[in-house]
Amino acid sequence: MTVSPGLVARLAGLCLVLLIVQLAAVSQVMVLGVSADLSPLIVMSVGLLLGSVPGAIVGFGAGLFVDLALVQTLGVSSLSLLAVGYGAGRLRELRDPAHALLPLAVGAAATLLAQTAFAVLQFLLGVDGPVSFLLVRQIVATVVVNAALALPVFALVRRVLLRHMPEDPRRRRRRAYTTGGLSPLSRS
Amino acid sequence: MLALLVGLSLALLTAYFGESRGGPLHSVQRGVLEALAPVQDGASRVLKPFRDLFGWAGDTLDAKGERDKLKRENQQLRQQALAGEAAVRENAQLKAQLGFDEQYGLTGFGRVTARVTGGNPTLWYRTIQINKGSDAGVRAEQPVVTGDGLVGKVLEVAPDTAQVQLITDSASGVSARVNNSGVTGIVETKVGNPSDLLLDALSPGPPVVIGARVVTSGSTTSRLESLFPPGIPIGQVTRVDDAAKVVHLKAYADLRRLEFVQVLTTRAPRQSAQAP
Numbered sequence: 176m177t178v179s180p181g182l183v184a185r186l187a188g189l190c191l192v193l194l195i196v197q198l199a200a201v202s203q204v205m206v207l208g209v210s211a212d213l214s215p216l217i218v219m220s221v222g223l224l225l226g227s228v229p230g231a232i233v234g235f236g237a238g239l240f241v242d243l244a245l246v247q248t249l250g251v252s253s254l255s256l257l258a259v260g261y262g263a264g265r266l267r268e269l270r271d272p273a274h275a276l277l278p279l280a281v282g283a284a285a286t287l288l289a290q291t292a293f294a295v296l297q298f299l300l301g302v303d304g305p306v307s308f309l310l311v312r313q314i315v316a317t318v319v320v321n322a323a324l325a326l327p328v329f330a331l332v333r334r335v336l337l338r339h340m341p342e343d344p345r346r347r348r349r350r351a352y353t354t355g356g357l358s359p360l361s362r363s
Numbered sequence: 364m365l366a367l368l369v370g371l372s373l374a375l376l377t378a379y380f381g382e383s384r385g386g387p388l389h390s391v392q393r394g395v396l397e398a399l400a401p402v403q404d405g406a407s408r409v410l411k412p413f414r415d416l417f418g419w420a421g422d423t424l425d426a427k428g429e430r431d432k433l434k435r436e437n438q439q440l441r442q443q444a445l446a447g448e449a450a451v452r453e454n455a456q457l458k459a460q461l462g463f464d465e466q467y468g469l470t471g472f473g474r475v476t477a478r479v480t481g482g483n484p485t486l487w488y489r490t491i492q493i494n495k496g497s498d499a500g501v502r503a504e505q506p507v508v509t510g511d512g513l514v515g516k517v518l519e520v521a522p523d524t525a526q527v528q529l530i531t532d533s534a535s536g537v538s539a540r541v542n543n544s545g546v547t548g549i550v551e552t553k554v555g556n557p558s559d560l561l562l563d564a565l566s567p568g569p570p571v572v573i574g575a576r577v578v579t580s581g582s583t584t585s586r587l588e589s590l591f592p593p594g595i596p597i598g599q600v601t602r603v604d605d606a607a608k609v610v611h612l613k614a615y616a617d618l619r620r621l622e623f624v625q626v627l628t629t630r631a632p633r634q635s636a637q638a639p
Contacts, residue, residue, distance in 0.1 A: 198492075210482070227365075246396060248376065249379040254369065310556075
C-alpha cells in the first residue's frame, strides 16, 4: 500500500478532531451509566479500511494522544489500541469483509478488546483501590453504547479517507457485479 | 513495524511508571495538557448544546428507575425533614453565636471558579479537566468543591488548565466523619461502581444510621494534615453493611454532570485538631 502525504494528513486531522470531540463532549455524556469511547471505534475503522499496519500505527498514535491528554500512564492506551487496529486490519486482509453491518460487530469487539486490555494492564501495574464486579457490567454497557455509534463513526472515517483508500471492499464488490465477464447471464 | 510499536509502548510504559512526577515524560504530558487547554475549552463551549441534548436523552433512560427510588426516598425525607427543621434552627443559632459567615467554615480559603472542559471516558480513571490553572493560583492537591459538596482534588496543573481527581476515582481516599455520630473513616470507591461511595476503615463509635450526613473530617493530627478542610459535605448514608464494616454513601455533588467547580486555593493557617 502506498502512503500518500494526503492520507497521513487526513488521518492525523481526523483523529485529532474526533479525539478532541471525545474529550470535550462525548466523555461528559452518560448513557446507561457510562460514556462512549470513540477511540477504539476510530482505530477499528482505520484498520478495517486501510489494513493491519496502518491500523496498528494509528492505534499507537491515538493511544499515545489519549494517554498524554488525559494524564494517564503512558503506553497503556497505545498498547491496547494498537492491538485493536492490528486486529481489525488483519480481519480485512484475511476475510475481505464487505457486509454493511460489519463495523457494528467489529466496533463492539474492538471496544471489548480495548477495555479488556486496558483492565489487564491496570491489574498488571497494580490497582490503588478495590475493584467491583460491576466493572464487568460497565464494560458491557460501554460495548453496547459503542456498538450503537460504530456505524456512524465508520461511515465518517470512510468518507474522510475515501479518495485515499487503496481498495474499498464495497467498491470492489460493486465493480465485480457490473463487469460483463463475471455475470452469469453473459455466459448463456 | 508491529514489534517496534509494541516495544515502544512497553518502553514508554516502563519509563513512565518508574519516573517521578517531575520526570521528563510527566513534563511532556503537562505540556500537551497546556497546549490542548484552549482547544478543549473552545470545543467544550461549542459542543455544549450537543452535550446537553444527548445528556437529556441519557437522563430520560435513567429517569424511570430513578423515579421509583425517589418516591421511596421522599417518604423517608419527609420524616427526616421534621427532625431537620429543629436541627436547622439550632444550627443557625450556633453559627450566629460562633460568628461563622461561611457555610462550611471555609473563611480562610480563596476560591477559584472554573469551568469543566473535559472528562476521562475510561472506567479506571475518574478525572475532569478545568479551564483554570497555576496562573489563577491553582496548585496540585488543592480541594475542589461545588455548592453541593466535595468533588475531589487537583491532580496536575498547567498554566491555564488543571486535572481534577474526583472522589469517585479508584485512587482517591478522603478522611471523613459521620456528622451526627462522630465515627470516622476513609471515603473511597470501587473500580466499576463509582456511584456508590464507601466509608471504610471505620473508627469505633455509635452505630451509623441511614440518611446520616458524611463530611470531611479535616486535620486530626498536626503531623499528618488532611488535604481537605473539615466540614465539607461528601454524601449521605444509603446503606450500612455491618458484616463488612462498611458504610455506603451517595455523593451530594452530581459528579456525572459537572459544569462549574470551585478550587479552594489559599490554605488557611494550620487549624487546631478537629475533634469529631
